Structure formats: C-alpha cells, structure tokens
Amino acid sequence: MTLRPRRVGTVVERVDEVASTMDAIVEMDGLDKDGAVLIARRQTGGRGRRGRTWHSPEGGLYMSVLLKPKVEPDRLGLVPLWAGLAVTRAVSKWDVEPHLSWPNDVLVGTKKLGGVLVEGSLSGDKVGRVVLGVGVNVNNVIFPTGVPGTSLRQELGRAQDLDAVATAVMERLTEAYNAFLDEPGGFLEDYEHLCATVGQPVACETSTGTVHGEALGIGEAGELLVRTEEHEVLHLREGDVVHVEVEPGADVAEAHAGEGAEGGGTGDGDGEGTEDDADAGGPSP
C-alpha cells in the first residue's frame, strides 16, 4: 500500500470559462500540486483525443487533474486506461450501464457518454507532470451530426446533479490513482471486463493506417492486442477503434468488406449540430 495515499481533489478550482482546462490547470497559480483539479463550466477550445475538438457547452463536466506520479515512463501508457475505468465506474452510480471502448471512451450502448485525454511530460528520463482531462456529457443534449453521443440527462430523461458527477469522478480517480501507484498493472483484469472492445472484431484506425482483426486483450503497457487476418498479433499503442458488427455465420473478413457502406460503424449521430469530425461535448468517431 502507498504510505501516503494521494487524493484527486486536494485543491479544486472552479471557473466559468476557459479555452481548455488542459492548459489552464498548468497556467493558473496554486494548481501545480499533485491531485489539483480544475473544473470549467464551459470551454471554448476543448480538445479530445487525436487532435479532435471536444464541444464543451454548459451542462457537461469538463475537468482536468494534475498528477505527479512516481512511476517509470513506460507505465504512462496505462494512465488513460485506469482513468477511463474510473470514469466508467463513477457514472455507473447513475442508472446507466456504461462500458469502455479501448482506450478510454465511455459508452452507453454505442453512444459516447464521456472520454479521457492524457497529456504527460518527461523531466529527463522521469515522469514529470501528467494532466488528465475528463469530459462527461451530463446535462448537455446536443451532439454534432455524424457523431453518436449521449448524456446522463438524455439517458435518464431529466437533468442530473453536475457536482455529484464531479465528486463521484474524483472519488473513483483517487482510488484508481493509488492502486496504480501500488501496482501499475493491477487494474487491467477489471479493465478488460468492462471493455467492450476485447474479444470483438475491430477496425483500428492508427496514425499509420487501419488495422483489421480481432481484439485479443490488453498488453501490460496498455496496448490493444489485435490478431490480424494474417494471424499476426499486433500491439497497438494508439488509435480509434470501431467495433465491427459480424452477422451470425459471417466471418470477420466479410464484415470488414461491408464497413465503408456503414460509414465505418460510427452511426448516424443523435442530434443537431453542424460539425463533422468533432467530439460532441463528447463523442469521437
């Protein structure tokens, strides 16, 4: 056990509006502390994974946490996964059944409820500061066209207490952070249970191309293990996963052949809005 447990929320600062809490938390005075939290009511330049925009109108939870974990740099790839698991557990306190899509999309059914963005820095060969951003669609109900998103309000039919969601997320992140410091990969079994990607035929869009295959599990550095149609096992460290629907009796290759027509499996979106290729106060393709 960690001798001195860490807490997410040692300092909690709230602001009405910032461009992105990811930058503001390192720029604002008094927040350069392990476990400090910045929450914004809205963001004008919210960002999501892989360079996407994270639409951040009032009603959503927009939070960044500053961490100074004493771990080896090669363990940093696990942070997005335990953070995603913590957020998924936090929102399961509400009457929704969330699950994960690798690495850290929080989904209800096939719609995105929340996500996690991790930005880290090394100081020499040591981990310096890690900024962990969490976005959860709580009371926002408009998502960009082409992006299937949802919110707690939309799922449950009435507005929910935003502060209660923030508190639940901080509690779960505190547990997950301490568990990670004690045993970095200890959470991976629980992660695999809540991760809908594992065991599925997938198409994973990486920066070097799209990989098709079956997701076998998660490696010890947090990478997605995919067995390709050529029976090679790849360790993917980044990417966007599409869970490919396979008709009973069809093989994975046939399912991939139909992908283009289905728009890559991203669905029709679930509301108004105008921007494509953006994260809806949430969603990523």
Ligand code: BTN
């Ligand atoms: C994703 O693409 O799924 C990750 C989204 C992370 C969004 C959060 S909202 C708070 C923090 N500030 C940002 O600009 N992004 C993260």
